[in-house]
């Protein structure tokens with residue numbers, strides 16, 4: 001497949017999506033839909049892939065990556081016109097080309113390979129990938145002659161009632177002889193319900209001119225499905241998600257309820273990890289072995305070691321060491337490096353902080369822009385005051401330090417190794433190692449005051 005060229009049509013606005021985001025970039029389990037099509041082409045061995053972009057071209061180019069070539073279709077005059085724009089970018093004048101629509105993300109590499117093999121071995125001018133659906137809906141219909149040969153593809157909007165009843169649909173994925181595609185694309189006319197240059201009309205023209213056109217009927221009726229609106233998007237996302245879940249389960253991960261577990265395409269999870277319901281694992285997550293994740297947990301681009309427990313919590317762009325327990329109800333924001341055997345309990349928020357091994361911050365704390373040394377104990381209600389209204393400042397808490405409950409540490413400030421901060425202190429100055437810092441007014445006790453008050457009232 002190395003000498004095969006791939007063309008992917010993705011210039012359309014995707015009007016039916018009703019979105020500001022170009023359709024090509026709508027993500028499915030964390031990956032833009034058209035990127036799935038590119039990946040299938042690449043995996044099949046196609047080296048040269050030309051993606052036709054137009055609507056939101058700069059954004060689409062940025063979102064799809066720079067390992068493909070781009071052709072720009074300034075005005076979206078139809079799939080035939082888009083294909084012509086791609087051919088302008090291609091010098092070759094012989095051989096074959098695969099053309100795919102950018103909105104069929106379930107397409108797989110092995111299907112592309114068998115499409116190409118069929119095309120070459122049958123000596124066809126064009127080979128169309130088709131499938132038989134119960135109702136071919138909005139898809140183009142494959143019109144065959146009495147002898148079974150393909151005669152034409154007619155768009156649903158242009159079908160007669162009899163044609164509309166045909167169940168064989170056009171997937172929008174084809175293999176063409178490159179020179180013949182060039183030749184017949186010059187001859188198509190926008191004489192149809194939508195006033196567009198249809199790529200599908202090339203099929204009828206080839207047949208009319210005596211060329212052989214074949215169809216490869218896919219047994220798998222999912223891989224040919226396209227996305228035109230958000231109902232399709234949700235449907236195809238559920239199929240992709242099911243495949244990811246199956247991959248994880250076959251790799252040794254227990255997923256208590258696959259129907260309420262949402263992993264993105266690239267997540268990695270180690271063996272014997274158990275994932276409880278309502279867990280979302282977004283792009284970039286790498287989770288070790290023997291972890292317990294969820295219920296009700298969201299992890300985004302997080303690296304977890306082994307035997308980590310995360311319960312009802314959110315962690316974003318952070319790393320967590322082996323044996324650490326987080327939650328319930330912790331919010332770990334970007335930039336945290338959390339060590340091993342750490343305990344982070346309920347209503348703890350951390351941001352851009354290094355938390356050393358065996359630290360305990362069991363309840364109700366905010367730790368931002370901080371370094372917390374090994375085995376430090378952060379009492380309930382500890383707040384690092386990292387923002388002075390203008391800039392963010394760092395708090396450094398030494399190893400084995402003990403921060404008494406309800407203390408505020410006004411950054412920049414440093415608590416030395418082994419130092420104690422008395423409960424309810426407002427710390428504004430550094431505390432040296434092994435010291436005790438007390439920063440609160442002394443308690444006054446008025447003996448007998450309450451009794452006197454009761455007696456006064458009678």
Ligand code: UD1
Nearest residue numbers: 009010011012076077078079082102139140170171172226
């Ligand atoms: C197309 C096919 C239809 C097939 C279906 C499969 C045509 C005329 N129809 O219909 O037979 O069953 O796909 O999913 O080809 N595009 C451009 N430039 C344009 C117009 C479209 O690049 O000027 C791109 C779109 O971004 C999209 C793809 O081509 O990725 C298909 O266009 P779309 O409008 O979705 O075609 P369908 O109506 O789905």
Ligand code: CA
Nearest residue numbers: 103226227228
């Ligand atoms: Ca479509």
